Each structure stands twice: as structure tokens, then as C-alpha cells.
Amino acid sequence: MGIEIYNGGMLTTIQDxxxxxxxxxxxxxxxxxxxFALQIANLLVGNAPDEPAIEITLMGPTLEAKSDLIVAVTGADLGLEINGKPAPLWETIPFRKGEIMRFSGSRNNGVRAYLAVQGGWEADSLFGSYATYLMAGIGGHQGRALQAGDQLKVKKQIPSRKRFFHRKLPPALIPRYTPHKRIRVMLGINQDAFTEEGIQTFLTHSYQITPRFNRMGMRLSGPKITHCKPADILSTTVTYGTIQVPANGQPIILLADRQTTGGYTQIANVITVDLPLLGQSRAGETLSFQTISMKEAQRLVMEQERFLKQLQVHQWNPL
Amino acid sequence: MYYNQYRKFLIHEEVIRIQFLPMGDHALHLIVGDRIDLSTHRRVVRLHQQLKQDPIPEVIEWVPTYQAITFFYSPKTITYDQLCFEVEKRWLQAKQQTTSLTTRRIEIPVLYGGRWGFDLDEVASYNQLSQEEVIRIHSQTTYLVYMIGFTPGFPYLGGMSTQIATPRKKNPRNRVPRGSVGIADQQTGIYSLATPGGWNIIGRTPIQLFDPQQQPAVLLQMGDQIRFFPIDDHEYREIEEAYQNRSFQVSISVVKLDEPTEN
Structure with a gap:
């Protein structure tokens, strides 16, 4: 009951x-x-939105269904195939016992795909979450990335319902990932540590994502952002999307596996609804930043929450 | 109305300026001071205690640091202004909180120098001291855990003697072993996980600051006192073994604090 991994791929972990x-x-x-993609994957198969799903990075795994499953893959198009035939994303699909799922390679922009299964993946829970944190070796599947030979079980088998098949997100609602992304931000707690010119530089130029990019953070390179106060601050809280600028004037965006505190000046925070864009970026692509008000940022969060709620309420009916 | 706002309060005859700032669309950052010192720390601790007694239901979690507390929330359940109002109410009530007169003191064994403390030599020569003097100074000081952060269970410690202060390494190492005890400028700390790091490593402790198999998983908490004591190679192995067999108890005592003289 579940899947067996034949090849773990580049970095395949359980996340919530x-x-x-x-x-x-x-x-x-x-x-x-x-x-966002993780929640949609769960909702498509009838799970609660915060169930654990498998996060697949760029080069996906190869795996076999050990029982009849209902799954959905969302996020980046990494070349999903079932038994050698292309399979659709953002859609509930059957994955039958003995079938092989593989990813033939990235066909478009975007980096991460999410594989959810009806019933949810069985995983290690610690501090109320199944998320894998590789550096401490906790959560997910034995605290590490999935690899050949791993067996993943499904938490609870729900009797399959035919109407689940072909349930899909309307194409208009499917996010498009582009190699240049406009990211909306709110200025950060240390905005007064920068010169006016520094802030303007940050908001009017494109910054390229360097290869120093992992689940902890991404370093950008571009025109130098100038400080008028020291670039080091007393270490304090950071969050997903906090943009720090050390003395070299090159921004660092903190991501999912960020440390809880940081000691560099914080110029801005990426708004919640744009965080998925960071997770779908890759080295060499560019980002530019524009400010929006807190009111507008929070309106967008609530709009997205309402949309997810709607999807959850209607998840037992065909779309 | 609280957006980017300063508020002034007279507390114990001192004017305290606090500042409310949004940290993105889902966190409020309240700043109650601008330095690392006991008086600022006590302000943070008092508000932390008040929040534990009288939590704000909509707050998902709050994170105390040297001079600030960050509140994580969902704009679905509370507005930014309402949250600021609730926090300010507790800040005013926190004046009545007396900070505890006792605290935990935790003894941390350290194997100094050699291949465990590969930078001890450098710290000694930078400060024109012998290695023994560095060990003596480092292990004869009582340190205060000002905050926990960075990685699971990592303590930000205050109180280190300036005699052994040493600047961060210019080229951080890709991997510093777990348990490494280091010095960076005027700070000392213990790596709770194997992570990249730029501190000067003077020794290593077999004690695990974060152990998901233990209850609690995180050994230290804000407000704890720490003392380091030197051990030798043989003792290190003994403790490490005992630790793995779950037969080693970290020495934790309760000590009296000096009457706070600052607010």
C-alpha cells in the first residue's frame, strides 16, 4: 500500500x-x-490542504505504485510520465498498482513539483509537522531525502471514487512561471539603514539569482544597495521571504529552511502570495521588486485563502 | 495607526521608546531597546512572561530576541492594528511582572584545543595569551542565554571576557562539527548542528543542545546561565558514550540571581 522509490532524483523530500x-x-x-502548489495538490485528491506531499526538485524520482492510488502532481512541469505516457499536471489522476511514474526532465520554467496522494503520505511527525529539515535530519522520511529502495505508505486508504478522476484546476488558475519574475514586497524593519538611493536601486533594477541557491536561501547579484547605517544588526527574527542585505550590498532572500534569526539588515519582505514564485525560480533567472501596501498584501492573502477554502468545500464534487 | 509608530512609556522613571513595525504581511516586530544588555533583556523577558500568562489567541507564535519580540499571525484572524493594540496592552501590564529571582545554571563540559578546538591557538595568539589562559578565562565566566535562535537550540550567550574576543574568520568553514564551542568578536556560542560557520572554534562539547529523541528536545532556554568546564579526551569519550546510552545527566542547578538593580 503505497509506493517504492527506484531512483530518488535530485532532491525529493516530504514537506507540508x-x-x-x-x-x-x-x-x-x-x-x-x-x-500554493502543495495545497492545491492535496485539495485535488481530497486531502486537507496541509497534508504532507512529496516535493520534487528539477530532476524527479522514478517510483512504482504498490497499490491502486489516486494522486495529483502540481507545480513545475518536470516531464511527468506514467508508464512512459505523459500525464497531466494540476489534475487528479489514477496511479495503479504496478505502474511506474517518472519525470523525463524539465519542459518549461519552474523547478519544483508536488506529488500528493489521496489519504496522505505516512511520514515522521516532529513538533507538529511532517516537513523534512535535512540539516537536523528530522521529519519526512527518516529526516532525509528519498532514495532508491525507500517504501512510502499511505496513511489512510479512502475507497476510491470515480468522480475524483479528471478533477482539475481550471487552466486560467494554473500559475505560469517565467524566467523573469516581478516580486511584490513590503519594505522591511531596517529600511532606514539604507540610503534613499539604495532603496531606489533595489526597486528599479533586476537582480540575478546566483548558483548559491538552496532551500535555505538565495543570493542575488546586481547593482549594489548602499547602506547609511551598519549592515550588521543585533541578530533578530527573520521569516520566509525576508530580504537581507549584508555589507557587500547584494541581497539574500531567506526561504523555507532559513535559520530562525539573522544578523544582516532587512530591506524588505516578499508578500505571502508571491513566495511560490521564489520556490519556482532557478539560478540565472532574474527578479525585480516592487512595493505594495500591507493592506493590499493582506487582501491578496485572504483572497487566496478564500479560493483554497472554496476548493476544499467543493472537493467532493466534480469541478 | 500603529504603522511604523514609536510609542513612549515611562517605566521605572525611565522613558522607554518602543516601536511597532510590520515584518511582511504576517508578522509584527516590536522593538523595545537598541542594545544587548540586562535591562533590555529583562524588558523582553517580562513581556514574554506576560504573554505566557495572558496569550493573544490569534498569535501563532512569538519569538523573543535580544531587543525585540516578533509576533506571527494570520491577517485572516486579526488585523495588524488590533494585534498592535493587544500587544501594547500586555506591554503595559508587563511592568508589574517581576523577573524571576532564580534561574537554571547548566554546566557544559568542553574538551578545549587540539583537533576539537582547531582555532584555540589563533585565539590565544591574537590576544597574546597562552592557550591555558584562554581556557581559564573562557571557563571561569558565567554566561547568560539572551536568546535561542539560528538553528535548533543554539544559544546567543552574553558575558564573555573581552580579553579573549577574536574577530570572525574571514573565510567561513563549510562545515563546523556539532558541539563546537566558538568565539566571534565578543560572543561565544555552541553549534547545535553541523553547519557552515565563521566562528573561531576553541573546543567541543559532547552535550547535545538539540536532540529530538530527548524530552525536551532543546536543552537551553532564554534566561539560563551557563558555565563551561574543561574535560580531557578520556572524559569526553566517557560522556559521549554515557550520552548515547541515555545514562548521562547534564548538571542543571537552580541558582539565585542578584537582585535586579536595573529595571
Whole structure:
């Protein structure tokens, strides 16, 4: 009952919406790099939105269904195939016993895909979350990335319902990932540590994502952002999407596996609804930043929440 | 109305300026001071205690640091302004909180120098001291855990003697072993996980600051006192073994604090 992994792929881990509630003990939040895609994958198969799903990075795994499953894959198009035939994303699909799922390679922009199964994946829960945090070796499947030979079980088998098949997100609602992304931000707690010119530089130029990019954070390179106060601050809280600028003037965006505190000046925070765009970016691509008000950012969060809620309420009916 | 706002309060005859700032669309950052010192720390602790007694139901979690507390929330359940109002109410009530007169003191065994403390030599020569003097100074000081953060269970410690202060390494190491005890400028700390790091490593402790198999998983908490004591190679192995067999007890005592003289 579940799947067996033949090949783990580049970096395949179990994630959920993260380990919130313990940051005051230094417990790193982790969770999906693209929380939107993870939630949609779960909702498509009839799970609660925060169930654990498998996060697949760029080069996907090869795996076999050990029983009849209902799954959905969302996020980046990494070349999903079942038994050698292309299979659709953002859609509930059957994955029958003995079938092989593989990913033939990235066909478009975007980096991370999410594989959810009806009933949810069985995984290690710690501090109320299944998210894998590799550095401490906790959560997910034995605290590590999935590899050949691993067996993953399904938590509870729900009798399959035919109407689940072909349930899909309307194409208009499927996010498009582009190699240049406009990211909306709110200026950060240390905005007064920068010169006016520094802030303007940050908001009017494109920044390229360097290869120093992992689940903890991404370093950008571009025109130098100038400080008018020291670039080092007393270490204090950071969050997903906090943009720090050290003395070299090159921004660092903190991501899912970020440390809980940081000691560099914080110029801005990426708004919640744009965080998935960061998780779907890759080295060499560019980002540009524009500010929006807190009111507008929070309106967008609530709009997205309403949309997810709607999907949840209607999940037992065909769309 | 609280957006980017300063508020002034007279507390114990001192004007305290606090500042409310949004940290993105899902966190409020309250700043109650601008330095690392006991008086600022006590302000943070008092508000932390008040929040534990009288939590704000909509707050998902709050994170105390040296001079600030960050509140995580969902704009679905509370507005930013309402949250600021609730926090300010507790800040005002926190004045009545007396900070505890006792605290935990935790003894941390350290194997100094050699291949465990590969930078001890450098710290000694930078400060024109012998290695023994560095060990003596480092292990004869009582340190205060100002905050926990960075990685699981990592303590930000205050109180280190300036005699052994040493600047961060110019080229951080890709991997510093778990348990490494290091010095960076005027701070000392213990790596709770194997992570990249730029601190000067003077020794290693067999004690695990974060152990998901233990209850509690995180050994230290804000407000704890720490003392380091030197051990030798043989003792290190003994403790490490005992630790793995779950037969080693970290020495934790309760000590009286000096009457706070600052607010």
C-alpha cells in the first residue's frame, strides 16, 4: 500500500506547510518551497490542504505504485510520465498498482513539483509537522531525502471514487512561471539603514539569482544597495521571504529552511502570495521588486485563502 | 495607526521608546531597546512572561530576541492594528511582572584545543595569551542565554571576557562539527548542528543542545546561565558514550540571581 522509490532524483523530500510554533527554540520552520502548489495538490485528491506531499526538485524520482492510488502532481512541469505516457499536471489522476511514474526532465520554467496522494503520505511527525529539515535530519522520511529502495505508505486508504478522476484546476488558475519574475514586497524593519538611493536601486533594477541557491536561501547579484547605517544588526527574527542585505550590498532572500534569526539588515519582505514564485525560480533567472501596501498584501492573502477554502468545500464534487 | 509608530512609556522613571513595525504581511516586530544588555533583556523577558500568562489567541507564535519580540499571525484572524493594540496592552501590564529571582545554571563540559578546538591557538595568539589562559578565562565566566535562535537550540550567550574576543574568520568553514564551542568578536556560542560557520572554534562539547529523541528536545532556554568546564579526551569519550546510552545527566542547578538593580 503505497509506493517504492527506484531512483530518488535530485532532491525529493516530504514537506507540508512547515513547523510553526517553535521558532523561539530555534526550530527551523521548513515546509514547501511552493506552499500554493502543495495545497492545491492535496485539495485535488481530497486531502486537507496541509497534508504532507512529496516535493520534487528539477530532476524527479522514478517510483512504482504498490497499490491502486489516486494522486495529483502540481507545480513545475518536470516531464511527468506514467508508464512512459505523459500525464497531466494540476489534475487528479489514477496511479495503479504496478505502474511506474517518472519525470523525463524539465519542459518549461519552474523547478519544483508536488506529488500528493489521496489519504496522505505516512511520514515522521516532529513538533507538529511532517516537513523534512535535512540539516537536523528530522521529519519526512527518516529526516532525509528519498532514495532508491525507500517504501512510502499511505496513511489512510479512502475507497476510491470515480468522480475524483479528471478533477482539475481550471487552466486560467494554473500559475505560469517565467524566467523573469516581478516580486511584490513590503519594505522591511531596517529600511532606514539604507540610503534613499539604495532603496531606489533595489526597486528599479533586476537582480540575478546566483548558483548559491538552496532551500535555505538565495543570493542575488546586481547593482549594489548602499547602506547609511551598519549592515550588521543585533541578530533578530527573520521569516520566509525576508530580504537581507549584508555589507557587500547584494541581497539574500531567506526561504523555507532559513535559520530562525539573522544578523544582516532587512530591506524588505516578499508578500505571502508571491513566495511560490521564489520556490519556482532557478539560478540565472532574474527578479525585480516592487512595493505594495500591507493592506493590499493582506487582501491578496485572504483572497487566496478564500479560493483554497472554496476548493476544499467543493472537493467532493466534480469541478 | 500603529504603522511604523514609536510609542513612549515611562517605566521605572525611565522613558522607554518602543516601536511597532510590520515584518511582511504576517508578522509584527516590536522593538523595545537598541542594545544587548540586562535591562533590555529583562524588558523582553517580562513581556514574554506576560504573554505566557495572558496569550493573544490569534498569535501563532512569538519569538523573543535580544531587543525585540516578533509576533506571527494570520491577517485572516486579526488585523495588524488590533494585534498592535493587544500587544501594547500586555506591554503595559508587563511592568508589574517581576523577573524571576532564580534561574537554571547548566554546566557544559568542553574538551578545549587540539583537533576539537582547531582555532584555540589563533585565539590565544591574537590576544597574546597562552592557550591555558584562554581556557581559564573562557571557563571561569558565567554566561547568560539572551536568546535561542539560528538553528535548533543554539544559544546567543552574553558575558564573555573581552580579553579573549577574536574577530570572525574571514573565510567561513563549510562545515563546523556539532558541539563546537566558538568565539566571534565578543560572543561565544555552541553549534547545535553541523553547519557552515565563521566562528573561531576553541573546543567541543559532547552535550547535545538539540536532540529530538530527548524530552525536551532543546536543552537551553532564554534566561539560563551557563558555565563551561574543561574535560580531557578520556572524559569526553566517557560522556559521549554515557550520552548515547541515555545514562548521562547534564548538571542543571537552580541558582539565585542578584537582585535586579536595573529595571
Amino acid at each position: 506547510l512547515g513547523r510553526m510554533g517553535y521558532q523561539s527554540q530555534g526550530i527551523v520552520v521548513s515546509g514547501a518551497m511552493d506552499p
